[in-house]
């Protein structure tokens with residue numbers, strides 16, 4: 001069999017394979033204004049890859065002319081035909097030209113029309129790395145990424161590494177313009193003077209490709225780094241510390257983006273530690289950044305504080321979904337101008353198919369950022385094929401956001417894995433994040449087709465799109481269907497563990513799901529605008545994918561399809577696994593149509609996914625049978641066997657952790673007796 005030459009996936013979608021005809025040879029003759037070097041470098045790379053020759057600069061007779069048009073939006077561009085074959089690429093700025101160049105190259109790669117005009121809908125298009133400066137014993141070098149380690153050499157960020165620039169190109173190619181480099185669970189050392197020197201080296205690389213860098217900071221940095229007795233945001237010494245630190249950073253990095261802060265969240269210090277609120281806490285840091293034009297992203301991922309002052313009802317307080325909205329809605333309009341509230345797309349925590357976070361609808365005078373995750377923390381990490389396009393599109397086009405967000409970010413899934421993502425096809429998540437953030441109303445399937453065509457060519461690309469398109473719903477079907485949440489093991493969120501972790505899914509002998517209704521539940525639904533709330537409140541009108549997120553229903557509750565709820569769940573788990581099996585055979589059929597290396601990589605991932613999907617199905621369904629006392633009509637589930645575990649360092653780590661916890665528990669029991 002004649003296979004295409006092997007590829008590792010290192011180039012991701014920026015591949016530029018040989019073109020079969022030379023019709024575009026005129027693109028080699030370029031007339032360009034100044035400030036367009038990265039765009040021209042990319043064009044040269046493409047021309048060489050396509051086999052069209054070397055780029056030549058010329059004054060007259062150019063086939064491609066690059067120029068600036070100050071009337072275009074700053075990051076926008078226009079591609080149009082001039083006389084003869086001549087193509088004009090105009091940008092509102094050099095960065096606009098860069099995005100236009102990537103659009104031009106993409107259209108050639110995908111065989112799409114070269115003409116068009118575009119500008120981003122969202123001003124700040126960002127990624128949040130959760131990379132650790134020091135390897136964490138539980139999470140490794142990147143929190144919630146298992147496919148590889150951090151690409152950043154934190155011991156010496158100025159040490160050259162070609163991957164930095166290659167990564168910056170990938171991000172620019174999908175229109176991203178900002179990157180936060182380190183974990184929101186931030187080590188204070190990110191602000192040390194040594195680190196700032198290193199950050200400045202990275203900023204130089206990313207700047208060329210239109211990206212500003214941000215860092216996550218620890219709210220108590222003045223205490224940890226310089227031994228101040230407090231990090232109270234109202235203390236003048238603390239304010240002066242942040243002012244001086246910001247000045248030091250901007251002296252080294254004049255276009256530094258600003259800070260991302262996780263405060264008063266999951267044990268992290270924050271203004272609450274000193275009896276202050278989020279407005280007071282954020283103002284202290286924001287005012288240090290403001291004179292330099294910096295932005296403060298203040299995360300709204302907070303839960304767990306005693307909210308009895310705001311929520312007298314204990315049932316409402318017990319529901320984590322309520323917390324952030326009640327914490328922040330009363331502060332609307334009070335934040336400083338350079339503060340953007342960074343709100344997770346949904347209220348619990350990146351569960352698959354969680355509905356849009358109600359907080360978005362409650363803020364009218366606060367700048368907002370939506371935070372997604374590309375990391376698939378609860379949906380199979382780098383093992384399961386899982387393309388989030390439908391979900392991103394759903395959230396970005398929610399009426400609660402309706403072009404009111406100024407920034408969109410996503411937890412990054414890029415690592416030093418050869419193909420960058422662990423699972424080759426998870427580059428599709430980053431690709432889609434960038435493209436939909438640029439144009440949220442774009443058809444996600446069209447975006448997916450762009451990605452797969454660039455990865456695999458037209459014919460194989462179409463087949464891969466068909467598989468990826470349904471992958472998100474498929475993973476939901478065999479992990480947490482119909483809006484279930486949290487039935488995975490509590491540390492890594494990868495393995496199904498309904499026995500130990502089922503409260504979040506509201507599983508009890510009488511039924512399943514979490515009652516968030518106004519009528520009888522936690523009242524979270526009441527935080528949505530009335531029309532949407534009415535739709536969610538009624539189980540008949542509530543979209544099926546959110547049913548158990550909002551309702552606790554009896555096992556034998558009849559769905560509109562005529563099935564009982566319990567049987568529909570069993571069917572979902574089984575259908576999900578069947579779809580993975582079908583996907584694997586469809587992938588097998590691509591043998592010979594894709595280079596062997598990339599083909600085999602995905603095939604192996606699918607084999608693992610299938611086994612793991614079966615494990616999810618068997619464990620969860622057995623648990624549901626046991627709890628409900630109602631067996632599957634077709635008796636499809638086998639008892640979970642202790643030997644039915646996949647072996648890998650990752651699973652081993654989970655097991656080691658559990659056995660350590662068990663040993664500790666046993667020691668405690670021993671101590672008691």
Ligand code: GCU
Pocket residue numbers: 143144184185262266301349377
């Ligand atoms: C989740 C996740 C953590 C992360 C946190 C956050 O809880 O499991 O790893 O730190 O979200 O977003 O801050």
